[in-house]
Amino acid sequence: MMQLITNPSPQEWETILKRPTQELKDIEATVEQIFAEVIQQGDEAVSKYTRLFDGVEVDHLLVSNEEVQEAEQLITSDLKEAIQLAKHNIETFHAAQKTSRVVVETQPGVKCWQEKRPIQKVGLYIPGGSAPLFSTVLMLALPAKIAGCKEIVLCTPPDKEGKIHPAILYTAQLCGITKICKAGGIQAIGAMTFGTASIPKVFKIFGPGNQYVTVAKQLATQYNVSIDMPAGPSELLVMADESAKPAFVASDLLSQAEHGADSQVILVSTSANLVGEVQTEIIRQLNELPRKEIATKAIKNSKIILLENKEDALNLINEYAPEHFIVCTNDNDFFIENIENAGSVFIGNYTPESAGDYASGTNHTLPTNGYAKQYSGVNLDAFTKSITFQEISPEGVHYIGKAVELMAEAEGLDAHKNAMSLRIESLK
Ligand SMILES: NC(=O)c1ccc[n+]([C@@H]2O[C@H](COP(=O)([O-])OP(=O)(O)OC[C@H]3O[C@@H](n4cnc5c(N)ncnc54)[C@H](O)[C@@H]3O)[C@@H](O)[C@H]2O)c1
Ligand SMILES: N[C@H](CO)Cc1c[nH]c[nH+]1
Numbered sequence: 001m002m003q004l005i006t007n008p009s010p011q012e013w014e015t016i017l018k019r020p021t022q023e024l025k026d027i028e029a030t031v032e033q034i035f036a037e038v039i040q041q042g043d044e045a046v047s048k049y050t051r052l053f054d055g056v057e058v059d060h061l062l063v064s065n066e067e068v069q070e071a072e073q074l075i076t077s078d079l080k081e082a083i084q085l086a087k088h089n090i091e092t093f094h095a096a097q098k099t100s101r102v103v104v105e106t107q108p109g110v111k112c113w114q115e116k117r118p119i120q121k122v123g124l125y126i127p128g129g130s131a132p133l134f135s136t137v138l139m140l141a142l143p144a145k146i147a148g149c150k151e152i153v154l155c156t157p158p159d160k161e162g163k164i165h166p167a168i169l170y171t172a173q174l175c176g177i178t179k180i181c182k183a184g185g186i187q188a189i190g191a192m193t194f195g196t197a198s199i200p201k202v203f204k205i206f207g208p209g210n211q212y213v214t215v216a217k218q219l220a221t222q223y224n225v226s227i228d229m230p231a232g233p234s235e236l237l238v239m240a241d242e243s244a245k246p247a248f249v250a251s252d253l254l255s256q257a258e259h260g261a262d263s264q265v266i267l268v269s270t271s272a273n274l275v276g277e278v279q280t281e282i283i284r285q286l287n288e289l290p291r292k293e294i295a296t297k298a299i300k301n302s303k304i305i306l307l308e309n310k311e312d313a314l315n316l317i318n319e320y321a322p323e324h325f326i327v328c329t330n331d332n333d334f335f336i337e338n339i340e341n342a343g344s345v346f347i348g349n350y351t352p353e354s355a356g357d358y359a360s361g362t363n364h365t366l367p368t369n370g371y372a373k374q375y376s377g378v379n380l381d382a383f384t385k386s387i388t389f390q391e392i393s394p395e396g397v398h399y400i401g402k403a404v405e406l407m408a409e410a411e412g413l414d415a416h417k418n419a420m421s422l423r424i425e426s427l428k
């Protein structure tokens, strides 16, 4: 059962709220070893670690057209319709994030603006170790396509027969992804970082994964690749008072607990009654879950925190910086207005977190492990770069020329000053 802690002092929060995952330093040596082999042996190293970690020998790292076509036959039309509805909503939400060019005249004759350009080569990691997360294909491939990324590579681990789940293949082809690689974990991140004969090197790697994938992504940034964010084992914090329905709260907590033994869920409440009812519901619902064993382990890492007032609750939530934050209280506005650190927020009794995992339209690739303090979840901008532009007329030189000369001189950079002085002189 989840450990119940009543009125902890702020000094105790850090220890109480520690995530159950290993740290970067615990996994670093393994990642460096696998990266070194991928650099030297390419596909062979990817196959070696697929054998070791996924327990399967893969002949071809790339999924064939036949495999994709076969997958389409294996998906029911109901599931295809559900995926298409989710696709529509995710596309609509992300397409609305496009921005138009805003030209600003900072001084007469000095025009500045910025424009977005797609990142040309991107790699998408789709988790597949414990569950085939085909919903993640939608979350990554759709914004990549809307942004206009030209080369999109998808990596996901094969199953014990060396196959990729048909729903992943169906969703990938629905989103127009053609390069699908049978590789997971550290070896997949290494392949997209350094490139192998089968798997191209990319400029930026996206996607969630377990702690090995997450640390590999973080270390990949030392080799000229950027990443979306550390998006590791799923987590959820629910803030609920007596206005929340206990069965709903318990179902939300279990929905993220079933992701993995290293997931963590937290219930924060100001109501002892609600806490008691949620505990009863968790036991009842847990018993009926096929992934009971996994969820039970995650529940052991999890906490219920009973606090006296909403102000303390808010401070604790901002300190924890949850990946997902459900708020279901008599004063949701207080939390909505004051939340500083969270990946994605779900409001009220009828907004389960799983709606955002699949179909409401928001992105489910979100920062975990407290990284919501400094990272956003995946959005359209993550697949683009902003380039700034400027155009200065002779009138503009008149307005800013002297300032540039003076500042360059003060920094002792005469060549900088000359570049402006020549223009000023030419206009006399
Ligand atoms: N933060 C987010 O946005 C978000 C979204 C979806 C899922 N998730 C999380 O993604 C994770 C998916 O994890 P998963 O394990 O199911 O799939 P995964 O694809 O992330 O990882 C599977 C791979 O891990 C590697 N691996 C397994 N054991 C290893 C070991 N001992 N040493 C080195 N490598 C090893 C294997 O190569 C395997 O292919 C879950 O923790 C889930 O909570 C997070
Ligand atoms: N909750 C996960 C993000 O942490 C996303 C997901 C995919 N499928 C189900 N859930």
Ligand SMILES: [Zn+2]
Residues within 6 Å of the ligand: 234, 255, 256, 259, 354, 357
């Ligand atoms: Zn989920």
